[in-house]
Amino acid sequence: MKTDYDVIVIGAGPGGSMAARKCAEEGLDVLLIEKRQEIGSPVRCAEGVSKKGLQKFVNPQKKWIAAEIRGAKIYSPDGTEIVMSEEMAGSEVGYVLERKIFDRYLARLSARAGAEVLVKTRATGFERENDIMKVKMVHFGEQIDYTAKIIIGADGVESKVGRWAGIDTTLKLSEVESCVQYLLSGIELDPEYCLFYLGNNVAPGGYVWVFPKGEREANVGIGVLGSRVDRRPKEYLDEFIKKSYPGGKPVEMVVGGVPVKGEIETAVSDNVMLVGDAARHTDPITGGGIINAMEAGVYAGEVAGIAVEKGDYSAQTLSLYDEKWKSTIGKTIARNAILKDKFVTFTDDQLNSLAKALEGVKLEDLGVTELIRRIITKNPKLLWDIKDLFLKAR
Amino acid sequence: MNMIKVNRLKCAYCGACIGVCRFDANELIETWVEINDKCTECMACVRICPVGALEVENEN
Numbered sequence: 001m002k003t004d005y006d007v008i009v010i011g012a013g014p015g016g017s018m019a020a021r022k023c024a025e026e027g028l029d030v031l032l033i034e035k036r037q038e039i040g041s042p043v044r045c046a047e048g049v050s051k052k053g054l055q056k057f058v059n060p061q062k063k064w065i066a067a068e069i070r071g072a073k074i075y076s077p078d079g080t081e082i083v084m085s086e087e088m089a090g091s092e093v094g095y096v097l098e099r100k101i102f103d104r105y106l107a108r109l110s111a112r113a114g115a116e117v118l119v120k121t122r123a124t125g126f127e128r129e130n131d132i133m134k135v136k137m138v139h140f141g142e143q144i145d146y147t148a149k150i151i152i153g154a155d156g157v158e159s160k161v162g163r164w165a166g167i168d169t170t171l172k173l174s175e176v177e178s179c180v181q182y183l184l185s186g187i188e189l190d191p192e193y194c195l196f197y198l199g200n201n202v203a204p205g206g207y208v209w210v211f212p213k214g215e216r217e218a219n220v221g222i223g224v225l226g227s228r229v230d231r232r233p234k235e236y237l238d239e240f241i242k243k244s245y246p247g248g249k250p251v252e253m254v255v256g257g258v259p260v261k262g263e264i265e266t267a268v269s270d271n272v273m274l275v276g277d278a279a280r281h282t283d284p285i286t287g288g289g290i291i292n293a294m295e296a297g298v299y300a301g302e303v304a305g306i307a308v309e310k311g312d313y314s315a316q317t318l319s320l321y322d323e324k325w326k327s328t329i330g331k332t333i334a335r336n337a338i339l340k341d342k343f344v345t346f347t348d349d350q351l352n353s354l355a356k357a358l359e360g361v362k363l364e365d366l367g368v369t370e371l372i373r374r375i376i377t378k379n380p381k382l383l384w385d386i387k388d389l390f391l392k393a394r
Numbered sequence: 395m396n397m398i399k400v401n402r403l404k405c406a407y408c409g410a411c412i413g414v415c416r417f418d419a420n421e422l423i424e425t426w427v428e429i430n431d432k433c434t435e436c437m438a439c440v441r442i443c444p445v446g447a448l449e450v451e452n453e454n
Contacts, residue, residue, distance in 0.1 A: 035424055044408055122423065158409030158422045171413045178410060178444045226414065226442045233444045255444045257410025 002116070005029045006308050008135050008148040009115075010123045010161055012039045012107050015276030015293030016154030018057065020117075021110035022301020023152075028308055030115045031146065032107065033137065035122035040103030044157075044256035045290070046181060046219050048194060048211050051094035053291035057298070058109070064102040065095050066213040070192040076355035077199035077348040084363045084371070096194075096211045096219065097290075106294075125164055126151060131313060133271050149313050150304050151272050154297065157257045159278035165269040169280055173226035175261035177206050177287060180234045181221025182250035183213065184241065191215055197240070198351050204228035205344040206287075208240050220245065223258055223287055225344055260284040262337025263330045268318040273300045281325070283333060284340040292329045299324040335389050339372065342386055354379055396435055397451050400427045404447035411439035411448060 009020045012034035023030040047066070054060060074082040111117050121139040128134075133148050153161025157176075162169045195210040202208055205225025212218045222237040241248055259280040267279040275281070276293030283292065303321040307313050346354070357378035363371065372390045376383045383390075409422045419432035420439060440448045 037424070042406070120424070156409060158412035160412075160421065163418055170416050173414060173438060173441060176410065176413055176442060178442050179408075180444045229441055232446045234446070253406065255406035255408040255410075257408055257413050257442060257444070259413065 002029075003144075003146045005031045005116075005146060005148045007031070007150045007152060007304050008033065008123075008133075008146060009152040009154055011035075011154035011156055011276075011278070012117070012119075013103060013154060013156060013276060013293065014106055014290050015278075015281075015297040016152065017103070017106035017110045018294045018297030019152045019154060019275055019300045019304075020115040020297075021106070021113045022298050023304050024110060024113035024115045026301060026305030026308075028304060030110075031148070032110055032115050032117045033121040033123065034107075034117075034119045037120045038100075039107045039119060040100040043099045043252075043254050045099050045254070046209055046211050046221055046287070047097040047099050047213075048209075048288065049095050049097060049290050050288075054095060056291075057294045058106070060095065061105065064098045064105055066098045067096040067191060067211075069094055069096060069194050069212070072194045072196060074196045074355070075198065076352045077202065078352045078355075080352060080355035080359055082355055082358050082363065096213050098213075123155075123161070128271060131271070149271065149308060150318075152275055152297075152300050152304065153272060153278045154275040154293070156277045157259060159274065161272065162274050162278055165272040165274075167264075167266065167269055167272070167274060169261075169264055169274070169278070171226075171257075171259055171261055171280070173229075175259065175280075176226045177223035177258040177260055178226055178229055178233045179206075179221060179223040179254075179256045179258055179287075180232075180237050181209075181219050181254040181256075182237070182241070182248075183217065183252035183254070184220045184245055184248035185217050185251045187216055187218060187220075187245045187248040189216070189218055200348050202240060203233075203236060204230070208237065217251075219254070220248070221254065225260070226257075228344070258282055258287045258289070260287065260337070260340055262340075263326065263334040266315075266319070266322050267296075267325065268315050268321055270315045270318075271313045273303065273318055273321050275300050279325075281329060281333065283336055285336040285343070292333070295329055296325045299328075338386055338389060342383060346382070350382055354382065398429050398433055398435060398440060399449050399451045400429065401447045401449055402426060404445050406445060406447070408444065410442045410444060414438040414442045 206223035
């Protein structure tokens with residue numbers, strides 16, 4: 001059995017699978033491991049992605065698209081509605097995926113490209129020896145020790161790889177959303193619109209979402225900022241559902257922590273790169289993480305290819321990966337972290353006045369940046385101190 | 395002595411509690427959370443748990 005690899009990717013979510021696939025395409029010997037027995041399950045996600053973002057990496061397939069979305073409606077605490085079309089609603093609107101099938105599909109693509117895949121396999125630590133990583137793993141209850149030149153940690157919100165490598169990604173309570181969601185069946189809804197509800201009594205420091213998954217079914221979930229949790233998110237959500245979808249029947253419950261930390265200083269150390277939730281790559285405003293993770297996975301694979309060719313896996317060489325993600329997805333992540341820190345301080349009255357300023361404005365051909373710009377020009381005081389982020393160079 | 399305990403009947407093994415632990419005192423192993431003796435009872439995990447599956451228990 002092969003035990004020496006160029007790259008071991010830890011975690012087979014979208015980030016890990018894309019990284020493994022890219023590594024394989026670069027001609028590297030790559031192993032993708034997943035601690036669960038099933039890739040893609042249990043889901044920890046609202047499953048929304050933008051069409052454009054997704055199409056950069058895979059051709060959309062019917063079997064893992066639950067619904068196609070035309071736009072988003074945002075509701076302020078007093079019910080003021082902002083309608084946005086799909087092109088500008090951010091990284092979360094476009095398709096609602098069936099993650100269980102989607103994640104497996106991506107893993108399969110990496111396998112087809114040549115990656116080895118092991119499930120029910122958990123990394124328990126690693127040691128560096130002569131510039132090679134000895135990776136300790138438990139596979140189906142059995143200790144196995146493999147080696148790799150490079151480890152890609154795509155091990156999610158609960159990442160251990162970063163810790164082992166000395167990259168501090170610990171989330172403060174103000175840097176993570178505590179989330180619960182039901183797949184709610186038997187409800188009346190417009191299957192073409194994602195809904196977002198804001199308000200300090202609805203979801204403190206977060207929002208409630210309704211993402212349709214077909215005619216009478218939707219992911220209905222909530223994220224509450226960790227530092228603002230006074231009651232359990234589940235209690236807030238149950239209350240919302242009782243009021244808005246009293247007849248809805250939950251056929252699945254999903255729980256998760258979504259990083260909203262913003263850009264971390266570095267996602268590399270010697271022989272190690274972090275990808276996706278493990279690198280806190282989620283968008284702090286939308287909470288969307290799938291596309292960012294996929295993009296980061298591709299960059300990590302590219303850089304692994306370069307490093308292996310050079311025979312140099314030092315942090316200095318791998319810092320090319322930092323350059324790549326920071327100059328692309330990192331820019332939006334950093335900016336939206338500042339915006340998020342601002343938004344979570346708003347009172348209901350302030351949220352209402354922001355929404356009122358945009359009431360009746362046609363938001364068809366605007367981007368998220370443009371939306372914030374509109375708010376700033378209409379309500380300059382509220383976002384005054386961060387206006388330069390949005391009003392300066394595009 | 396107080397201890398943080400996982401109510402496995404409530405836990406949905408999402409990993410949020412591991413993300414907020416500064417002490418590397420917990421781990422998500424397939425479908426359960428384990429808490430080790432590095433725990434300082436700082437309560438971060440108890441506060442972030444979306445479903446209230448972590449509880450402080452008095453050993454005495």
